[in-house]
Amino acid sequence: MTQLKKSQSPENAPDIGHGGLQNLVPNELKSTTHPSQDLFNSEESEVNFRTVSWQGAAILIAKFQIGLGALSLPSTLHVLGFFPGILCFVILAMITTVAGYVSGNARQYFPHMHSVGDAAQILFGKGAREFVGLIYYIYLTLVAGAGMLTTSVALNALSDHGACTMVFLAVACGLAFIFGTGFRSLQKVAWLSWVGVAGIFFAIWITAIACLARTRPAAAPSGPISLDIRVVNPEASFTRVMSAISTQLFALGASGTFFSVAAEMTEPEKFTRSLIWGQSFIVITNIAISSIMYAKVGQYLASPALGSAGLLIKKISFGISFPGLLVTAVIWSHIAAKYWFVRILRGTPDLQSNTIRHWTVWVGSMAVTIAIGFIIVGVVPFFDDFLSLIGALINPVFTNILPGFMILYFLGMSPASVSDGHPLDPTEEQASSMVWLSAAFKAYRSGWKQALAFVGAFFMILLGAFIIVGGTYSTVLNIQASYKHGTVSGVFSCGDNS
Incomplete structure (x- = not known):
């Protein structure tokens, strides 16, 4: 990464959340941004x-997180037990909020950032950018595929399986391509x-209210039933818990x-405000819906x-939520294609010009992403385990491990973390040698806030590694059991598939 230039004094450094990262980042690093280094030039383009x-x-933050997860979350309470399930969800919500805060606000110090791959380059060098960037693209494509899969579920439900599921899946892919490509x-x-x-929000509330109005669950057999509602579930196996x-x-x-x-924000310094509104809406909605549905349906x-x-x-x-499910496929396909679009055209005039190369790369990126999503969904005919596999194998990299290392990076760049009292320079050499990591261990010198951030960062990293190992192992076992029992096509x- 090239040496960043100074362009503004420390007192004019951007406000990123009322003192959050400002307490961790040295003034010298705050003053290294320069308008010409911004990824997108909004004036001459x-x-x-x-x-x-x-x-x-x-609303983008809310949409990225509502939909597929909200539809699968209630069933996790039955596995974990109601109280442990809600507690676990709240803890994960706190961790992912911290991760989102660090990820969204870091760009104010490094305005060339566009994806987590750029953050990986700052932390570990150019090789990490390519490796993490590839994982990131695979993750985006997997979730886009899951959105296409859920859209096909909706079409099957609305038509009483009026056509082959692959036909409905192709329709979902086609619509995602049209809308995703048309909006750059x-x-x-x-x-x-x-x-x-709005579609998914009203749909899940309609379902929840309908569950409350019923005298017995729709899927319950005739005769006496037991909802088997578990406040805690001491009998849950490790594999089911991790899944x-x-x-x-x-x-x-x-x-x-x-x-x-x-x-792509006009005022990126207001990202924290966006995060608070979007994340609060998601957490409150998911807890309310999951609690109501589990308590009534069990x-x-x-x-x-x-x-x-x-x-x-x-x-x-499904009729009301159909636009929302389709938008899930559109938005994740769009952001996945945008990764390669920016990666290929970064630093060229074609990035923000209506040239043939601009449109060729953009349309090609969308087409490849949609095609990969279609193939993945076609060969993965299970819903819950598919989401669990993504959540276990890939999500922790972006919600725990990379954000944890980013916190350590900001701590390591602090003057109090190095022996001579001068902050480290954010250069490629510092990233490749990871000098900042050893310096981060001296964070306690800066005060209790830095020490707490240091402990929190390591907790995030270790928890992420544990979920990757334990969650992936458990999900793979569940998938094997599903195929063994013939419960998947x-x-x-x-x-x-409805």
């Missing part, structure tokens, strides 16, 4: 990407997100995308949860 308001950023900036995608969030935790993390794990959201919860109140309500809910199946 044909295509202006930096047009997202803080309200638009808030996140500002226009944000308008779609308002519709998407449930991975699913919860998936429901909150979009913090890796916040780099891209901040990169072990008879459907997956996705919109099918828990009977066939009629299922069709109504084959690849590219036409069977009804």
